Amino acid sequence: GIDVSLLAPKDEKFSKFFSKESIPCHNLFYSNLKINFFFNLFTLINLYFKIRKVQPDKILVFTIKINILVSLICYFSEYKLINNITGLGSSMINSKFMKLIVVTLLKFSLKKSSMIFFQNNDDKNFFIENNIVNENKTKVIRYFGVNINKYKYSPLPDRDKDLTFIYFGRLIKDKGIFELVDAIKIVKKTYPKTKFKIIGDIDYNNPGYIKKELIN
Numbered sequence: 001g002i003d004v005s006l007l008a009p010k011d012e013k014f015s016k017f018f019s020k021e022s023i024p025c026h027n028l029f030y031s032n033l034k035i036n037f038f039f040n041l042f043t044l045i046n047l048y049f050k051i052r053k054v055q056p057d058k059i060l061v062f063t064i065k066i067n068i069l070v071s072l073i074c075y076f077s078e079y080k081l082i083n084n085i086t087g088l089g090s091s092m093i094n095s096k097f098m099k100l101i102v103v104t105l106l107k108f109s110l111k112k113s114s115m116i117f118f119q120n121n122d123d124k125n126f127f128i129e130n131n132i133v134n135e136n137k138t139k140v141i142r143y144f145g146v147n148i149n150k151y152k153y154s155p156l157p158d159r160d161k162d163l164t165f166i167y168f169g170r171l172i173k174d175k176g177i178f179e180l181v182d183a184i185k186i187v188k189k190t191y192p193k194t195k196f197k198i199i200g201d202i203d204y205n206n207p208g209y210i211k212k213e214l215i216n
Contacts, residue, residue, distance in 0.1 A: 044069050071109030083116040106132045117141045164195040171200045173208040
């Protein structure tokens, strides 16, 4: 009995899927990579009018930038907001200055949130320890990743067994590519027949992208 509308950048594949499910999709002018002030201001205005058009009872948001922008809109309105923090983003990892700006904006914008969901305890604790959110409004939900209670570590039964591991993901520093390569070197010393494959695009739009020459 709940009506759901989606607001996101246009994607032909997913737009067709949701259209078949009779879920309205509203195209958002947005890029998660742009840090230009005027671009983000335009995105904020675009968000405001899209939300105003839909007139939702509740809003559920994802990604750090959208969390901040929509939270700013909800701060000055009566929309009920639920934030979902899926990660802290590259800006929090690579730049102290950007981290200060993001933390300041989050402290202000999340004050009127009804609930803030986190996908791991580290992010939740970071937000609480930095006085960004009230702990009473936070909850850790089932998150992406490997369930280490179900898939427990076990040593290889045969050192000479020919195993292949595959990494899927973008080739950026924040994904831990360099740590993966270090781990591969350690594993290969003990299990020389083990193979590793890395499959993913070079994300040139991300400041942490790895140059093709270095990959080669």
